Amino acid sequence: MDQNLSLYKVFYTVANTGNISKAAAELFISQPAISKSIRKLEQNLEVTLFSRNSRGVQLTEEGEILYDYVQKAFYSLQLGEAQLKKINELGVGHLRIGVSTTLCKYVLLDYLKEFTIAHPHIRMTIECQSTNHTLQLLRENKIDLGLIGRPERLHHVRFASVGEIEDIFVSTKSYLENLALRTSQQDDILRTSALMLMDKENITRQYIDDYLSLHHIENNNVLEVSAMDLLIEFAKIGLGVACVIRQFVAQELKEGTLVEIPLEIPIHKREIGFAYLADFQANPAIREFIDFYRNRS
Structure with a gap:
């Protein structure tokens, strides 16, 4: 024109x-x-x-x-x-959130329940994938927020912590008793058990691999699983020793359905939070969610 x-x-x-x-x-x-x-x-x-x-x-x-x-x-x-x-x-808008399946179920849902009550006109799109993929989509502006474990480098991405999570190894008492019958009492459980871990694309797996490598723990019987829920369920039926997040099996530990494997050197806790680009003010829905999160905290 x-x-x-x-x-x-x-x-x-x-x-x-x-x-x-x-x-x-x-x-x-x-x-x-x-x-x-x-x-x-x-x-x-x-x-x-x-x-x-x-x-x-x-x-x-x-x-x-x-x-x-x-x-x-x-x-x-x-x-x-x-x-x-x-x-x-009306607060009408569109909010695109990237999150792993695990953090979506155990962390994000709690936030969304309250947020949607306060802002019923904001439309939501939830994309479930790994933390690494979530960060990539965020930098490509294909999502507005990502609930992730804090990465080592943020690169122009802001990070608002929601707390810490702790990785632990769990199993059933019966599995450990059977394992003791076929291995020496002196053997390290993490070396001799069927070890169940997240798949290698998951940032949790990368974090645990670093821990195992640092402490020279090798296991040739590793079962890889794509979802934390499956790890927990496999551990509950006595399939092996699973690396899970303590906060997500609190009830099972309390009831005795699962028991924690004691570690000589505990795994360092990790920080999780919402990641978003520095210019988030451009989208009113993002601003509403960030304000909601800050007030809730």
Whole structure:
């Protein structure tokens, strides 16, 4: 569009009022300015848009054609303005969150339950994948927030902590008793058991691999699982020793369904939190969620 939008605004107003003086009053500009704008638009388009009559002005055939398109354009702008007003008044928006299946179930759901009550008009999209993939989507602006374990490097990503999690090894008492029957009492459980871990794409697995390597713990009988829930369930049926997050098996530990494997050197706790880009203010829904999280904390 080569023409200045203000020229089309003048054209649209004159066409609607059918009178230059009325258009001038509506736009708060002088009649000569209105006439000048119409002439300039006609010169640029090389057509006559209005014909004068005793009652004012009337669209020509060419003017009618242009008016149909200009009317649709201004109607679209009005719809856009109305939608923005609705967003501001009702808190309508769209929030895209990336999170692992585990953190979604055990952490995010608790936040969303309260947030959706306070902001029922904000639409949610939840994408479940690994922390590494979540960070990638965040940097590509394909999601707005990520609930992740704190990475070593953030690279222009802000991180708001929600607390710490602790990795532990668990099993059933019966599995440990059977393991003791077929191995020496001196053997390390983590070396001789069927060891169940998250798959290698998961940041938890990478963290545990670092721990095992640092303490020279090797196990050739590793079962890889893609979800923490499955690790917990496999451990509960006595399939082996699973590395899980303490907070997520608190009830099983309390009831004795699972028992914790004591470690000579405990695994360091990890921080989890919401990651978001520095310019999050551009999306009102993100701002609402961050404010909600901060007030909740």
